[in-house]
Amino acid sequence: MPHDVSNKSAKQSTANALNVAVLVSVGQHPLTARARRADQDARAVEMALSLENASVSLLHAGPQDSDHEEAIRGYLGMGINSVGLIEQKPQADVIPALANALRASAPQLVLTGTRAETGEASGVTPYLLAEALGWPIITGLAAVEKVEQGVVTVLQALPRGKRRRLRIRLPALATVDSSAPAARQSAFGPARRGELAHQKAASELDEALSTWQFQPARKRPKRLKIVKSSSARDRFKAAAAKADGGGGQTLNDVTPEQGAEAIFKLLKEEGVLS
């Protein structure tokens, strides 16, 4: 079993425990918008907890109120004793605060969800953070296979169930999406007893954010694909197939300028940029 081997080698090579930090956010239920632990962040916590010989710490930066606190306690219910809370103003940019905290605690691996369920939910935070720290970033982490002499071997999830094996030098930042294993149940007792370790930090106002306009998102209409076929197998294949744009193209071995140009062209075609 390769998994067992990796666990053993992890134990041998790292005499001291692997220091893992998980960044968690306040989620919201898609139907009722009630605050909860965010699904992807919970999966990140699950992945951290399933790593053998790892010491896991949780970190959250954001405004504090009782609703948020309840949601953050959801992570504590997974069997973690405390979560660090960096208090930030509602309009603050949390990147500097998180980067400072991570520099201070110096974890070897930082895990987090791909995108938040509330706020901007742009999914950029992990990239900005990785940039601020100067660390490599892995997206779509599906499994951590082994940690050996400061190098982690992971499986990255690609669309349609594909997996890619990557080796990354630690420290690194990795994001987890719904291809990672589902989070364990959050138990009421430990959630209520867990400690919220409040940390004070200066809030840096997000200048750009104040100029933004917010409006509720509208569901985009889906194109219907009508399959005219007499064979049930074809109809089933069509129904089961993931809708793909069809008009895409794969660019190999191009210069960054050429790549940027292609992206720019596509965005114009789709009407994102005018």
Next chain:
Amino acid sequence: MLDTLLPILLFSALLLAAIGAVRRVRLWRQGRPSPAPIIRGLMQVPRRYLVDLHHVVERDKLISHTHVATAGGFVLAALLAIMVHGFGLDNTILAWVLLAATVSMFLGSLVVAKRRSPPPSRLSKGPWMRLPKSLMAFSIGMFVVTLPTAGILPEGVFQSGAGWLAALVLAGVITWGLGEMFFGMTWGGPMKHAFAGALHLAFHRRPERFSNRAGGEHRSTGLKPLALDDEHTKLGVEVPADFTWNQLLGFDACVQCGRCEAVCPAFAAGQPLNPKKLIQDMVVGMAGGTDAHYAGSPYPGKPVGEHGGSPHDPIVARTGSALVDAETLWSCTTCRACVEECPMMIEHVDAIVDMRRFLTLEHGNTPNKGAEVLDNLIATDNPGGFEPDSRLHWAADLNLPLMADKREAEVLLWLGDGVFDMRNQRTLRAFISVLRAAEIDFAVLGNEERDSGDVARRLGDEATFQSLARRNIKTLSQYRFARIVTCDPHSFHVLKNEYADLSTADMPARYEVLHHSTYINQLVTDGKLTFKAWKGGNVTYHDPCYLGRYNGEYEAPRAVLKALGIEVKEMARSGYRSRCCGGGGGAPITDIPGKQRIPDMRMEDVRETGADLVAVGCPQCTAMLEGVVEPRADIKDIAELVADALIIKTPDEKAAQSKPAPASPRATLEVMP
């Protein structure tokens, strides 16, 4: 010789029994405190024993009479033996009564012996197999040794020649009898059930279960609330010592008769649960040790001897095995058949839910779909995770009056989570047409309604239950209604019996709650419904656990069926012995595998009656029984049967009945505020 030996034997046995009693009491006292009046409780033992306990025992007439003869004979014989032989009271009349008592005890022990040759599988073997012989030893020994005192044999017959030899044998027999009956009673022998059982009756955790002279209903089936206010207390039962002391005492009272095992649907389905073994495991945990000495049927698929525990070790281990495996606890459907059958009044379901509470609230280990269902209940107030604002989508065409608009109504119709289930929607539609035919002033809560909390509570998530219940109580407190009527026995039970514990001064939560079968029966008695003649085939009725055993409603559904002109062909197991459909207690969610499915067994019961249709009164039962593969009997809710048979009066007839009502019923509805 015997004259000196007997008092010594008697009093040393009594002394040892007293020492054992103190040890046993100390074992029970390891449990959490629980208030119980000592003197008043002890005073009530005779009534509770002779009336309530005997009511259960009497379901098996032969054993009931046997127990009266044996136990009655023993108690009398023991008391008289202490007087006559212990204190040397040489009274001929007392001696004759003592002789009669021993004869009664002996005759009883003959039947006990006959029942155990060979023993049915539900009875425990091991030390229990020697009990009839010990009873005989005691009764024969006491009988013979009393003969001279009664004047049948000459005094001093045991003091010369062959008499010496006889006396020696007699002393041995009596020592055996006393050892079992006095010493064994408090040192863990089969007779322990008498000692612990009597005290269990005195300090029962649900004193309201027992009848009193005033008469009336005495039922206590709602789960006890868990205090959630102190965040440092452990929630639920992790180790045997976390049970209350009178629960531990209750476990110790088990007589291992296996009646619970015989009625348990999970055991019959081959799921790893046997209520008797579970209670014995709790005794093992309380005293410390392994289950190797258990001599009854094991949990299906789990050999005896591999589990053990102690008062302060976890009952369920996170990994590996401890006293009990988690799947044993999750197999229970909370149907209460075991509690109903238990002659020692042990509360199995309370114990199981207590242990489940720990697993869910502290371990976060609800198996299979459990975690998902609980998350849904927390986020969307229904177990299926449906949009809470879509609760009334199924009734878009029914124009249901909303409480939010009406503010008051005679009947508040509690729809339950069946609103999201297409099968149950048919039942609800049928019941609403019945209410409309009877012209009842009713209203629904609509989107303001939430899950009653039944599933959450039985899955051990007391926090979610209390949260749902408190919010429901708050909603209900805004409106005025005379009674709540529901088609779901689970909501019915929770609203009726479990919300009251969460009452506050400004928000009382005591409601008159009726199951729809009870309410339809009232409407029929009031002459508000008229039916066509029944033309269908044979019908049987399946009692839902939460309506029958939990709330004692066996009559109303049968009365309604009778009013429809249906003659119910009863199943062998019906009424208080009804077999569960397998749908209660979150069992379909935790879904512990067995050898067969519980609803299949129930439909087999139906098939034996030859019925073409089984009438039910519960959305869970409907779903479980309809899940059985065809060919099988059809399943219809009582509301559907009633709605099908309704003779709806036309507007003209109504106008003829009540003069000032020229408008059509449709218009009346729209005008209503």
